Amino acid sequence: GEDVEQSLFLSVREGDSSVINCTYTDSSSTYLYWYKQEPGAGLQLLTYIFSNMDMKQDQRLTVLLNKKDKHLSLRIADTQTGDSAIYFCAESGYGNNRLAFGKGNQVVVIP
Amino acid sequence: ETGVTQTPRHLVMGMTNKKSLKCEQHLGHNAMYWYKQSAKKPLELMFVYNFKEQTENNSVPSRFSPECPNSSHLFLHLHTLQPEDSALYLCASSQAKSGGPTDEQYFGPGTRLTVT
Numbered sequence: 001g002e003d004v005e006q007s008l009f010l011s012v013r014e015g016d017s018s019v020i021n022c023t024y025t026d027s028s029s030t031y032l033y034w035y036k037q038e039p040g041a042g043l044q045l046l047t048y049i050f051s052n053m054d055m056k057q058d059q060r061l062t063v064l065l066n067k068k069d070k071h072l073s074l075r076i077a078d079t080q081t082g083d084s085a086i087y088f089c090a091e092s093g094y095g096n097n098r099l100a101f102g103k104g105n106q107v108v109v110i111p
Numbered sequence: 112e113t114g115v116t117q118t119p120r121h122l123v124m125g126m127t128n129k130k131s132l133k134c135e136q137h138l139g140h141n142a143m144y145w146y147k148q149s150a151k152k153p154l155e156l157m158f159v160y161n162f163k164e165q166t167e168n169n170s171v172p173s174r175f176s177p178e179c180p181n182s183s184h185l186f187l188h189l190h191t192l193q194p195e196d197s198a199l200y201l202c203a204s205s206q207a208k209s210g211g212p213t214d215e216q217y218f219g220p221g222t223r224l225t226v227t
Contacts, residue, residue, distance in 0.1 A: 004153065035218075042115070042201055042218030043154075088154065098167065099216060101154035 006102035022072040022089035029091040037086045114138040115219035132187040134202030142207035143185040148199040
């Protein structure tokens with residue numbers, strides 16, 4: 001079955017880079033996603049990567065995928081106070097609209 | 112503004128009450144979802160509706176009853192809940208595609224439910 005693992009807490013100084021990691025078990029995963037949840041809000045899709053890619057860059061966000069190790073990471077460059085949130089990775093398979101989420105990683109940005 | 116709204120935002124109910132959560136999407140999507148978010152646990156998928164038909168019930172107790180009258184609206188009817196049902200209930204929608212890759216899900220802000 002699907003199982004997505006994330007570590008729970010990261011503290012980072014404003015202006016530094018932050019890296020959040022995620023591992024998954026379903027080798028048939030087609031898309032892997034990063035969602036952000038700010039306090040009192042729903043989840044917002046930040047970025048996603050197709051499983052045949054190993055890197056995707058989108059402004060301050062860099063996603064790295066190691067398909068062999070089933071490891072996904074999100075790097076946020078020049079972290080801002082507005083980046084303080086919980087970050088969830090998720091995965092899905094081809095042809096189904098079912099997402100499996102990790103427990104989330106809380107990022108706290110210190111001014 | 113995500114285009115997915117949920118009401119109420121907060122709800123406190125006793126174990127013998129009956130209440131309903133409402134979700135509405137303004138994005139023209141044809142798939143809608145209910146998720147349960149509890150502290151320190153992964154987001155749990157509860158129900159999936161594609162084109163108003165329920166396509167997934169993830170072993171959810173019968174005290175939770177979904178209803179999808181049309182592609183834009185989704186309800187979750189609650190009846191004789193337990194304190195452990197207290198959680199944030201999130202609704203999402205997407206453009207379901209048959210035979211293609213999963214499309215992005217857009218989430219509402221959630222309803223914070225407390226069962227006393």
